[in-house]
Amino acid sequence: MLKRLQLFKKNTEKDIELFDLIKKEEQRQEEEIELIASENFTSENVKKCLGSCLTNKYSEGYPDKRYYGGNKYIDQIEKLCISRCLSAFDLNKEKWGVNVQSYSGSIANMSVYLAFLKPGDIISGLNLPDGGHLTHGFGLLNKSISHTSRIFKSVPYGLNNENLIDYDQVKKICEEYSPKILICGYSAYSRDIDYSLFRKYADSCGAILMCDMSHYSGFVATGMMNSPFEYCDIITTTTHKTLRGPRAALIFYKKEYENAINSSVFQGIQGGPNNNKIAGIATQMKEIKTKEYKRYISNVNLNAKLMCKKLSIKYKFNILTGNTDNHIILIDLKNKNISGAEMEFICDKVGITLNKNAVKGDVSPFNPSGIRIGTSAITTKNYSNDDILQVCFYLDICCKLCQKIKNDTSCINLKEFKKNAQEDYNTELTEIKYEITSYLKNRKKFSLKRELSSLLRF
Numbered sequence: 001m002l003k004r005l006q007l008f009k010k011n012t013e014k015d016i017e018l019f020d021l022i023k024k025e026e027q028r029q030e031e032e033i034e035l036i037a038s039e040n041f042t043s044e045n046v047k048k049c050l051g052s053c054l055t056n057k058y059s060e061g062y063p064d065k066r067y068y069g070g071n072k073y074i075d076q077i078e079k080l081c082i083s084r085c086l087s088a089f090d091l092n093k094e095k096w097g098v099n100v101q102s103y104s105g106s107i108a109n110m111s112v113y114l115a116f117l118k119p120g121d122i123i124s125g126l127n128l129p130d131g132g133h134l135t136h137g138f139g140l141l142n143k144s145i146s147h148t149s150r151i152f153k154s155v156p157y158g159l160n161n162e163n164l165i166d167y168d169q170v171k172k173i174c175e176e177y178s179p180k181i182l183i184c185g186y187s188a189y190s191r192d193i194d195y196s197l198f199r200k201y202a203d204s205c206g207a208i209l210m211c212d213m214s215h216y217s218g219f220v221a222t223g224m225m226n227s228p229f230e231y232c233d234i235i236t237t238t239t240h241k242t243l244r245g246p247r248a249a250l251i252f253y254k255k256e257y258e259n260a261i262n263s264s265v266f267q268g269i270q271g272g273p274n275n276n277k278i279a280g281i282a283t284q285m286k287e288i289k290t291k292e293y294k295r296y297i298s299n300v301n302l303n304a305k306l307m308c309k310k311l312s313i314k315y316k317f318n319i320l321t322g323n324t325d326n327h328i329i330l331i332d333l334k335n336k337n338i339s340g341a342e343m344e345f346i347c348d349k350v351g352i353t354l355n356k357n358a359v360k361g362d363v364s365p366f367n368p369s370g371i372r373i374g375t376s377a378i379t380t381k382n383y384s385n386d387d388i389l390q391v392c393f394y395l396d397i398c399c400k401l402c403q404k405i406k407n408d409t410s411c412i413n414l415k416e417f418k419k420n421a422q423e424d425y426n427t428e429l430t431e432i433k434y435e436i437t438s439y440l441k442n443r444k445k446f447s448l449k450r451e452l453s454s455l456l457r458f
Ligand SMILES: Cc1ncc(COP(=O)(O)O)c(C=O)c1O
Pocket: 038, 103, 104, 105, 106, 107, 109, 133, 135, 185, 186, 187, 212, 213, 214, 215, 238, 247, 248, 249
């Protein structure tokens, strides 16, 4: 045994190549401005669960009904997790249950569809270019992109001219197509949802109403956004976005759907659960009930609102819908004459991570006109109001550099833009990166209006 342990230690010590990369990623997370709306920094306690002995254990089945022995503690952990999830969302145990075994949000959504639908049945969700998720049935004309539009027939709804959910279209789709599952919830939308309308339209065609609250579940748990539990039958959520837990997902179901959901997860689509993640979720669900977490979520939205204000008033960015009810800010860059992919590329080069995003009217989500920004991760890092204003300033600088590269070099496509940026604007990129890294290192010491070198005054 001792020999085996020594060998194990020697092997891990030897894996410098891998651990060096992990160290670098840790440093990148430390040194960059994280604005990806679906990301967050989980706690040390959650990380301890993920790296614990629980990863060794197989436990196919559910508490007290396992296919393997040795699960007496695993059963207790899963039961604790279930009870904390229900309590985090103030749910009545008689009416609601939750499956905590899904490996991820995509698998959770697929498990729901497969619990109720046959291939070819109709689903309707928010179209991906309008803010829906791949797993809500995304496809392009005659081409299926996500399996959800290949296996099922997807009839998506979109946004109206004000960039808000087109409830009239939802009504029409329910009348004309009678989807079996009507999906609400989104990946890139900054406003709250009228669940009562979705319920009305789902009832009009006998559809199951499913909500995917993956992005904003932290806001639902703290009562800062409308609750889907009042109106929906099934609610899915990832646990790593605003909930700030491990990478996994939950499926809440009305008790009448318990068997359908549980058998769809196991044995339907998954084998043994990731017990280390289930423990991580349990840890996080305890935190959700604290005053600190409620304050955190409130700050996430205050920071997002501050960014909306500053970016639109001072820097003339076009914020879709003008503001946000959650952590997401959607920006249409058409008035800046740059694309989302160009902005994402330049930001990435200088240590700001965000993603390109489709806005209404874009034909392809692969070359969209906008970007999506989120404030969950920077709020976890306790960014102050001054820090938020500084981030807005850096975004403006990146935008201006994109404009400069386009004007000076008149590049015709993204490939050329990237090539020109790297070859001819390396000095500017390095300088902005240096400026951002120094700011982050000395965050509290810097005054807001720093003197920038002439290079950065575009
Ligand atoms: C609304 C929504 N649902 C599902 C998912 C998929 O989650 P995962 O990446 O864990 O599969 C995402 C991921 O971004 C999402 O935004």
